[in-house]
Structures are given as structure tokens and as C-alpha cells.
Amino acid sequence: MIASRTPPLAGKTGRPELLLICGSSLTVIAILCIVTFLLIREHANAQESATRSATTIAQLIDADVLRTVELYDLTLQGLIAAAQRDDLRDVTPQIRHLALFDRSTTARFKGDILLLDKHGDVVADSSRIEPKPGNFADRDYFLAHAFNRDTGMFISRPFKTRCDCDDANQWRISFSRRISSDTGEFAGVAVASMKLDYFDQLFNSLDIGKDSTLNIINSDGVLLAQKPYLQSDSIGKSFGNRPNVVRILGDKDGSGSFTSTSSMDHQQRLYTYSRVGNLPLTVMVALSSDEVFGTWRRTALLISGATGVLCAGLLWLTWLLARELRLRQRAERELAQLAATDALTGVANRRMLDQSLRHEWFRAQRSGKPLSVMMIDADHFKAFNDRHGHQAGDQALRELARVITANVRRPGDLVARYGGEEFSVILAETDSSGARQIAEHIRQAVEQMPRVEGADVAMTVSIGISTWTATVEMSLEQLLFAADKALYQAKEGGRNRVVVAG
DSSP, X not given: OGGGOOOGGGGGTTHHHHHHHHHHHHHHHHHHHHHHHHHHHHHHHHHHHXXXXXXXXXXXXXXXXXXXXXXXXXXXXXXXXXXXXXXXSSSOHHHHHHHHTGGGGGOTTEEEEEEEETTSBEEEETTBSSOOOOBOTTSHHHHHXXXXXXXXXXXXXXEEOSSSSTXXXXXXXXXXXXXXXXXXXXXXXXXXXXXXXXXXXXXXXXXXXXXOEEEEEETTOBEEEEESOSSXXXXXXXXXXXXXXXXXXXXXXXXXXXXXXXXXXXXXXXXXXXXXXXXXXXXXXXXXXXXXXXXXXXXXXXXXXXXXXXXXXXXXXXXXXXXXXXXXXXXXXXXXXXXXXXXXXXXXXXXXXXXXXXXXHHHHHHHOOXXXXXXXXXXXXXXXXXXXXXXXXXXXXXXXXXXXXXXXXXXXXXXXXXXXXXXXXXXXXXXXXXXXXHHHHHHHHHHTSOOOTTOSSOOOEEEEEXXXXXXXXXXXXXXXXXXXXXXXXXXXXXXXXXXXXX
């Protein structure tokens, strides 16, 4: 039937639309991948730039702290050297005081500088010629030197002084060295305290932005200094069990950076840390992620929005174009169908018949399966048309086409109007016996058709059949000629019959 045959143009239906959609989708995916890659790279660049800036700040703090600690160390070494001189025992207290603490004037933010004997009692005090009695045998620095001769310079935990003076509530740390006798026995401790205001002044000279912090911790995780203070009483507390501090103190390289959430205020920060020389001190620069990535986030939001609009617009235009292609393809299919359909009867026309017959002929030649062609002619139709008029004749032809089509049921077969009142049927993979059976069904169905109003006799048809098989030497033209000749024989033999070509 004509509905089973697809014109050559219709076989490509949907391909341009599919290619368009695939191309646009790939373009959108490529744009998204490129933008994502660029944003990730810019994110990495922002983090790298912030890390470099934080490393520079940490190095500045390292250098300043190292210089300050060196000054305190020189003070302690001078104090120990002077204390071990025998010629100072016989001089006046004033001269001895000047000799002991001559180098202490160069130390910044210094507190008390003391000389302790092996029992922890004060032997000399930088703040007065006659030292105030006191014992510091319970201090961590004294115990460290008393029980370990290889301690070197020791930096204590933060503490507050034991006095009723104005700066009693100020936090300090102390630097100390062991004093050994000529035989190597413990003879006392030289200790110099430094006010932690030093770190406040040092941090105040550095701008790290909003919600960022500067920190100094010792090797035990005790906080020595912080700017700004996240907690008012955090100085002197140990944070050695906090995940970030554990990670920093556990790094054998002593420096590095990572992004994590603060356990104190639960804000995400970029941590950059550096150990201060060989000292048991570590500088932490914790930059706020909002500060580090704020510009990147605004840029990413703008670019993402613009990219989203661009991709949405591209997909929308693709949809419009695809819809136009669908409409165009539908129109082309309709035009192709109209070009292949007989306008009066609705079956295939002569052009479609020729194309299909040629296609089936070559297919039969390849497969070796039989091919039958049926020629059908309405009997006495010219007289019927002259008697009842063209309108009744047209109606009769439409009914005839309907009956023929109803009896040719396989999708691979084709019913076509050959010309005038003559029809042709292509029966693929059908031998002469099968073709005769179908032809008889058609003939009987036409004979039983209701009479056209005004007609005195029923319509009948004559049918000629020719069949090609692999055993028969025949061309396509000969096949058609044989079917036409069989039709002529049917009409000569009295009409309303089926004749199969010999």
C-alpha cells in the first residue's frame, strides 16, 4: 500500500534536527567545561596569591622574632659571662650591677632579668641594685635547666608576674639559659622575661584583612599571641589537641599551607604556617576564605550567570531552529507523499510505481526470490463513464482503489494507479500461485461492491499477472509486458477473470 512506502527524502527525516541538537549540546558542554576550567584555575591562582602573601607576612614575623630572641640570648650570655667573673665579687654593688646587666638595655619590651642560684633564689635583678628576695624554683624554665644540662636556651610558657606592680596582669614569656660550674654541675639560671605586648605591636604593623588572624604558638600548642583575639582568655591556653594545630605541629617540614575550618569560631580560613628558625615557635597566618576568594566568587557568579544566559539562549535558539526543521521536514514529507500519490484515488501514482518496481526488481535479483506484478483494469469503464458521468466514474475509481488496497495487506506490497481505469499491484516475494489467490480475492470483492447509483450492472475487473523467478530469463520491461499481455487475454476471454502469464 502507499502508506507502506517511504519516499527517498523521508528516509532522512530527523537527521538534520538530531545533528543540530547534538551539535548545540556539545557546544554547550564545551562552553561549560571551558568556563569551569577557567574558574577552577582562577580559584587556584587566588589561593596561590593569598598563600604567597601570607608566607611573606610569616617571614617578616619570623625575621623580627628571630632578631628579638637573638638580643635576649645575647643578654643572657652576657649575664652568665659576667656572673662567672671572679673580679666582680669584690666591686661595689653598683658596678657589679652595671657589669651584669650592661647588655640588657638593648632588649625590647623586656621585663625582669634575673640571675638565680641553684636553689632558685634571686641573686641579681636588673630592675634594682639590691635584688628583691624571691624563689622561682617551681618555674618550668628552672626545672628544665636543673634536670637537663643540654636544654640550651629555653622559652617558657606564658605567665604573669608575682608582684603587686602595675603590669602584674601583663602576659610574659621568659628566655633562659643554664649556668654551669667549672665541673659542669648545675649552678643556677639566667632568665629574661619579655612582655607579650611585643607581639601585639608587631602584629599591629601588619594588615591581614577582615576576619583573618595572626597567631604564634609554641611547640606544645600553647597560644602566645593572636590578632585579633578570637577569645578574650585564649593567651596561655593549650590548643595542642585541636585538629589544625595537630596538623601544623606534626609537619616535619615546619612550613606549609592548607584550607580548614577554625575550631574557635568555625570560620573557614587559609592557614599558612612557618617555624621560627630553630626556636620552638610557629607563626600561623590564617586568612579568611571570604577575603581570599571574595573577588573570585563575585567574578565566578558574574561569569556563571553570563554563561548560563548564553547557554540557555543557545539551547532556546536550537529549539526554535529544530522546530522549524521539523515543520520543514513535515512539509517536505507531505509534498513528497503528494508527489507519490494519485490525487483521485489516494493510492500511489505512476511515478511512485516506477520507482518501487525498479527497487523491488533489483532486490529480487539479489535475493533470488520471486516477484509478481498484477495489472487490473475496470471492465467497460469507458461506457460506464459516458453513461453516468465523470463524477460517478471518479467515485467508482475511488471505491475500486479502496477494495484493491483492502485485499493487498502486506506492508511490502504496493497498489498504484497505472493510468485511467487501470491499476497495478507489486507483490514482492510472491509466486504466481500466491498472486493468483490475491487476484481472485480482489476480483470477487470488486464484483460484490455496491452498485453506483443509477448503474444497471455491477462493476467487474480483469486481472493479468506475470511472475519473475530465478529460473526465468526476463527483464523488467518483459515482466511488465507479460502482465499487460495477460490482462489483454483476460479481457479478450470475456472479462471479470484472472489470467496468469505463461
